[in-house]
Amino acid sequence: MLIHRLAILTGLAVTTLFLAAPANALTMAECSTKYNAAKDAGTLGGQTWNQFRKAECGTEAAATTDTKPAKKTTKTDTKAAAASDDDAAKGLTAKECSTKYQAAKAAGTLNGMKWNDFRKTECAAGATAAAEPAKATTKAAAASDDDAAKGLTAKECSTKYQAAKAAGTLNGMKWNDFRKTECAAGATAAAEPAKATTKAAAASDDDAAKGLTAKECSTKYQAAKAAGTLNGMKWNDFRKTECAAGATAAAEPAKATTKAAAEDGKGLSMADCSAKYQAAKASNSLGGKKWNDFRKSECGASASDDDTVPAADEATYTSDPQKPTVAAPGGVKFPTAISKKFAGEAPGKGRMHTCLERYYANKDANTLGGLKWIQKGGGFYSLCNAKLKS
Incomplete structure (x- = not known):
């Protein structure tokens, strides 16, 4: 009888100890699985990975793991699984994020989202990568994902701009605005035009950009x-x-x-x-x-x-012209002061440039009345200079 009672008491003590022991927190792998399940179900409630991990994966948290018994794992499997947990917490690599961005762009599911916004929201901690595309078979192809994240080269952007211009789809956009919006990180290049067959043709794309x-x-x-x-x-x-x-x-x-x-x-x-x-x-x-x-x-x-008139930038001042001895023909217009454009020059030089500018205007308006720039008795320059000095 005593032995029977001792056995019952011992069983109760063991049960009590088992019930009192705290439940273990979830592993990183279990927490990541639970996080992605909540994300797919739309029940995250705006929680980030770190917030979810603290709130849902601590002591007493229940894992959303498969009900099948865990498969016996080797030491190598354990190491790989541990690495995957850290990767999930860190988020996607630049290459994985670029691949995911391109996949969303191709599927038309970006909803106007730009590269930087996509990277912050879809490639952060806890995000899953898009399906890995077929492995690049050349060095150039292998670099394509990184190039997409960097944006188009000047030559690629110029080609894309010209294609849009030819297609009439620029909608009034100028080169600099096009370059910022259509050639930034995540942009895809327009189809490559036929290769130029001469050195001059090969330089055309660069010339367009310049x-x-x-x-x-x-x-x-x-x-x-x-x-x-x-x-x-x-x-x-x-x-x-x-x-x-x-x-x-x-x-x-x-x-x-x-x-x-x-x-x-x-x-x-x-x-x-x-x-x-x-x-x-x-x-x-x-x-x-x-x-x-x-x-x-x-x-x-x-x-x-008139062969006496100089080019605007070749007129040189040495000294004032002779004082005129004749009156100006009717209808000729002279300036009343040195132009603001030449106010910083020496007075004589400023008068010369102001008079030359007005001579050009009279010439175009056909109001010179037969006056040449310089002529005996008083050409336009000497008449104009005298009026400015007075």
Whole structure:
């Protein structure tokens, strides 16, 4: 009887000890499984991996593991499993995240999400990688995932820009805006165009990214002017907006074939001719021509036109001109003060540049009344200089 009672008491003590012992916390693998199950079921309630691990995987937490008995694992299996737990806690690698991003993009499930936002929300701790794509068979292919994360090269972006321009899908977007939005991390390149067969053709993509040369821009400007499509735009504004990176050159306008054709309203203004001259000078295509020769041959100036007037940037001041001994013809307009543009120059030089600028304006308006820049008795320069000094 005593022995029977002792046995009962011993059993109760063991049961009590077993019930009082605290339950073990979940392993990292069990917690990761539980986290992903909650994520798939949409029951995370906004918890991050670390918050979930502390709240749901500590003592008393129940694992969502399979009911099948655990498979006997080797030491190698245990080490691999332990590594996988740490990987889940750290999140995806850059390569895994890039692969997952591209898969979501291809499936149309990004919902407008950009690379950085995707990386923060879908590749953080606890995230699962997208299916591994077929292994790259070349060094270039192996680097493609990293390139996607970095974004497109300048050449790839230029190609994509030109393709969008040709397809009419730019929607008014300029080169710099396109580069920032369509060539950043995660962007895919447009289809590679046929390989250039000459050195000049091979350089075309880079040239498009750099913009037009001074000569090409000047040609485009003149073509727009002739077509009446400048809409009041001046040379510098045109150059900045129509000749920057990504711009294409206008077709070369037909050259005037006769003197009459050059003078029947198609001749260039003095200001435009000066811009064309400077562009030719910058591109070393003057062929030894001086300003007045260039003006007559390239700007439709009459052969009998004024040979005494210098180019705007070639006018040099040595001393004031002779005082005029004749009065100015009626209708000629003279400046009343040195232009603000030349206010920082020495007074004599400032007067010369101001007078030359007004001479060009009178020439274009056909209000010179027969005056040349310099002539006996008082040309435009001496008359203008005298008025400014008075």
